[in-house]
Amino acid sequence: MENYGFRGYKEWDLMTTTWSRNRLLLVTTLQTMVPLKESQSPSVLTKDELISRIKSPITRKQKYLLKNWILPACQRSVADREASKQFDIKCMDKFRQLLYKMGEMMCYREGRIPDPDLIFYLTLHELNVLTQIRDPKIVMKAKQRKKIYPKLDKYIYDEMSIGPNIRPRNYTDKKSQSEAYMNGENDVIKGTPVCTGSIKAKACVCKCFDDAKNLKARIY
Secondary structure, three states, X not given: OOOOOOOOOOOOOXXXXXXXXXXXXXXXXXXXXXXXXXXHOOOOOOHHXXXXXXXXXXXXXXXXXXXXXXXXXXXXXXXXHHHHHHHHHHXXXXXXXXXXXXXXXXXXXXXXXXXXXXXXXXXXXXXXXXXXXXXXXXXXXHHHHHHHHHHHHOOOOOOOOOOOOOOOOOOXXXXXXXXXXXXXXXXXXXXXXXXXXXXXXXXXXXXXXXXXXXXXXXXX
């Protein structure tokens, strides 16, 4: 925990919970990483074994370059990439800890926000304003953002997007749904019936509330 407690799921996000704050998350991660059988453990291949798996024909000179220059350079690049990533995430965690302490101070000591976690749903400008004055409108905005965050977090975006209209793949447009309903594409009515039995009759659909006054009751 002292060396890797700042890591976690979605560790680039300031609002995420790291392993140091919730150690059960680390246990869950280890359970998914530890193989169930010993045979499932990945084997480390040597340089000669890696080169022998190349299907394209290569010369002896190319094999020499791959073994003594290209493969070591690629391995060093991967190691440097992971080291720089770890340093970047560690710096991000320092800002996260600072915001946690600031949120606890603004909540418990000064009473400017009702929940310490609301500090992650404020912009820098709003946070600057709250440190000077008490503004209930800003607090209400933060509460609304926290309320809709679970829904926004489930959106899945394409790896590459072109154009200004970027929408997630699992986004459902309420306007298109209402138009499909008005066109009769989704002829499904759900509700709680008054009668416990079953009845077969003609259904009248009102497309707006003004047409409801034109309905006439019919007794069968």
